[in-house]
Amino acid sequence: MERERAHLAASRAALRAMRADAEALDIGDVTANWVNAEVLRGNLARRIAALADLDHAPLFFGRLDYLRHEAGRRFYIGRRHVHDTEGEPMVVDWRAPVSRPFYRATRQDPLNVALRRRFGWTGGELTAYEDERLSDPDAEDRAGALLRREIERPRVGPMRDIVATIQPEQDALVRAAVEGTVCVQGAPGTGKTAVGLHRVAYLLYTHRERLARTGTLVLGPNRSFLHYIEQVLPALGELDVRQSTLHELVADRVPVRGTDTPEAARIKGDARMARVLRRAVRSGVRMPEEPCVVVRGSRRWRVPAYEIEEIVRELLDRDMRYGAAREALPQRIAHAVLVRMERAGEAPDDRVQDAVARNAAVKALVKQVWPVVDPAKLVLRLLSDADFLAVQADGLLTAEEQRAVRWERPPRGVRSARWSAADAVLVDEAADLVARTPSLGHVVLDEAQDLSPMQYRAVGRRCSTGSATVLGDLAQGTTPWATASWEEALGHLGKPDAAVEELTQGFRVPREVIAYASRLLPAIAPGLSPAGSVREAPGSLAVRTAAPGELTGAVVTACRAALEREGSVGLIAAGPRLPELAAALTAAGLTPLEPAEETTAESRLTLVPAALAKGLEYDHVVLDEPAAVVAAEPDARTGLRRLYVCLTRAVSGLTVLHAAPLPAELATERAVRAEAEEVS
Template sequence: MPAHQLAPDIPTDVLAAEQAHLAEARAALKAMRAHAQSLSADAAGDWVSQQILQSLLDQRVAALADHPDTPLFFGRLDREAGDDLPGVIHVGRRHVHDGNSRPLVVDWRAPVSRAFYQASPADPMGVVRRRRFGYHGGALTAFEDEPLAEGGQIGPSRILTEEIERPRTGPMRDIVATIQPDQDEIVRSTLGQTVCVQGAPGTGKTAVGLHRAAYLLFTHRERLARSGVMIVGPNRAFLSYISSVLPALGEVKVDQTTVAGLLGEHAAAEDPAVSTVKGDARMAKVLARALWLHIVKPEEGLVYSRGAHRFRVADHEVREIVASLRGTTRYAPGRAALAQRLAHQVLVRMEQRGDSPDDRVQDAVARSKPVKQLVDAVWPKLVPEQVLFRLLSDADFLALAARTDLTPDEQRLLLWPKPYRGWKSAKWSAADAALLDELADLIERTPSLGHLVVDEAQDLSEMQLRALGRRCRNGSATVLGDLAQGTTPWSARSWRTVLEHLGQDGEVTELTLGFRVPREVLDYAARLLPSIAPDLAAPRSLRPGAGSLSVRQGGEVAAAVREALAREGSIGLIVPDAMTGEVSRSLDGIAHAVLGPDSTEEHRLLVVPASLAKGLEYDHVIVVEPADIVEAEPRGLARLYVVLTRAVTTLTVLHAKPLPPQLAS
């Protein structure tokens, strides 16, 4: 018996039966959604409860939406008899049951569905046969059987290969039908485990991270509904690209943002050398000292009057209270505790006089003018901007806070050449945002999420990593990236260092087998690896991609674009940032759009500045002037590696200038 059986070799009545099951499942899903829409929040007792219940019902209705171009199920498991589970299970993107609660489709995240991804002839996991389905526009068109109980080897799946290679336009799609065993292991990692994925281009690391978020939400629904899940990407264009994945899996309540969106949209121009110092983890100690240096030694005691009586707390007692609180709590709670401690000392004196004050009296004393004046003088109320402003504008204060953690040269770099009039008028940079966040956490504790997914993590500074780590200090994280694609001056060289600054003790997993980028293209880009990441294993691709690479000297951009437009699929015309406008104008008469940092529009042909290409992919990629891409920034070779690995089907390289030496052979 052959390893695979493909329609039309299998009788058409089998295909017809599966098509009928799909129609039944779609009808059942429609009924489930109609039932959810019929439910009313009026049953809740009060208005607030009604609003909460209505929000939950709206989410349920949205999660049950049917996508006509997406199959409800993509696989089937025929299982051995012997347990309470059904003998036949259809595996799909969400659970679907009929009016009698009979499962028609089982969610891919359910424990029983794991066998669809992990079962093999060596370990069938109780599965006799695995069936994969081929679809077109949401309609079932073919299927392929893999007999697992008979042992032996199973050859490559044609349906699986075609799905991986299928041309795509628009946003990123989910990969539930094509998850590989090593990817599935990562996706199903436990909630308490932080996972770091070093993924070569085309290995699906971003998809794995998104699917892990979906899996955790399914497995720990109630817990994560309270604590939250967040996806952090490099820019808004990237978020737009991945925006459809989780909703397609029925997960509509996941926050997706950028580091700037999380820490503050600050974008004042700044020398990269300054940003590099600000991004260094040493700044955490400097900032902590800068904050606590605002507390001054009490020189006077407290005098509180109540009626004809005056109650005194001596200056040395005030100093002892301040010393006991300083550095043992966060700044704002410490300030509040100081007021309460002073009030308590006043109450002790009241009791010594024969009074019987209660907690209400203590709160009144803590809010009284004498106590507030003393607290303001000793432990002033601060916001992060005040502290950072003083640090960056006062050389003596910076030296006092920096001690030996920053060199004199680094301190001079940090100081503003022309200080602002005040902290309210200051223009902050992206690097400042992480410093302000660090200060904010020193003042008031940052709330923690249940799970955080961070993509392109190799490009984050140590201070940005600390900021993200605070968001998952009571939870876990999925950290995604590729050290070879690090393009910032502060790019990470080690994932262990990344995890350390995140405050997470995680496991590092490496994905080197690619499914999306053709081998011919990947091998060409990998020529750069010895220069940018010599310690990483060279990536491999399952797809030979013969004829997928074309390198042309003096080629015309418009001609290459027309050639790509004659093929099926999306086109990314990736150019040096400085050439974006020039290249766009050269496409006069050819419909296209230019990708910007905040772009959300979809277009088949996009002119993509090289700095925005990271994380995106296109069926056909045209790269213009690699030498200019390299020359544009200090880690230009890494940027070029990113650019060359965005192609799913073909890569065309156009150059008038000599190629970088690594690519010239």
């Protein structure tokens, strides 16, 4: 232990020296101009920030002693690389190839590893270790306790990285090739979000230059979720990954201030709307009725209307984006003029063609035949003009569906319109039909099961030449347009050949809790297998009945009892119940936090609307009135899926309190018996 602590002290000193060297760099003599200086200064600032020694995080968490070919080589595995003054590694980045056996080696396949050591930490201090002698078949391993302790460790504050506890099946997904898109179907507690974030960190390590040029993006369902995960990548040394919600991604074109009915949102999110928009964008194209006459000097060059029509039809048939085709049209007309010039004995060059393309007659004809399209104005007209919508949606949307998506009171203009989130996606689609959306190198899409086909298309545009990591759970789909199958979703994303992998082994949610929640699966996702869990925690589930009028008081009592334990506490309730619960908690001296607020040692209770619970985790969860959670949704199936989400947010203990009868799917004989035992 003393030798390991000495190595820790030496490694921390080496990291401080690396940071001091970076801070001492003088860029004044190596830059030719101020632009280069600013770029280099920014890169250097990020390098210095990445070399920070985090007091609360261990510098290394494992050690590998290799057997053959690497005889005498010992590697400490940590969150980032640390080397001494001679350049020798003191800590190896967990993403390096030499670190891979730390996650993959087994007694059956030791991968040339003689010993794997895991370290236990309290705060930033090394306090324990345990060994696995993988190459010795007779050795008695005592490993597992530190790993379980790290997985089950209570948490206060944002999500932590799982770099010390990545399991082999997770590691295989994390290290998948950057060229391929991976879809992870993961039950609650299987670590799918952590897999996605660590995959970004791994890809940035192995393809730094490529992804620095093309960019990376993490998309989450809401700001509360992004706040919860925002510290994971910085803790792994990755500071430049953009994190956003899908709504923020597409709302830069129009401000989102309105809402849709569930039916309108469902139709606007349907893939058929892409075809409606395509028709609408091209609806302004008109075939010419008059020839184009170009005057150059004393000569007049005439291109007949039928020839221009042929050019227009060819551009339409080539399936080019509207804006690119519009830019090509004057060049094609100019080329027709140049052909006539050559036939007349002239020798025009490219400069002449460009000049003809800018000729006033050509520009006037292009304006008439292929007018400019403003995406927002086009969607505004589509949702306001019944006749225009009827023409573009003919054979695609029924009359009832057209009425559902039309605005009852058409706005006067783009700025005054109360655009909804679904409208913003339509504008984004129209904009891409006009001009190509730039593609990123890699996109992580979390909670993907809640996206509509049109939203998948919006994400797919952002990774059309890159790859994606799609994360979700079909059982947790809580929107009217929730994903029916990953194959269908990946088709809308533009990645039909993506590999679909399933994680069913849970590590955080106790077995008793996940088994209770899984009773809902036959009703909400009959094709999925119930999730398992490596964690057995007797007494982690309590289902209690309160008398009518006493439910709120029972909830306050349960929250107070949960706060007597270590870790974070989440009180999850349906929206209509929130004001009463907040007032009762405050009156009892237990003023709750909002989901976006960070928990601290002094303030650990968060009041969570059921609609925002997805993706969040708490050590202890108190769930108020399951029937109210179900009733708050537009239909029973969506309500049961929302309930499934709420039941699976606990990583240590779940207390369910109800005055109304439980949903029939939960009120089995076993549940009634467990409830009776809790009451007694």
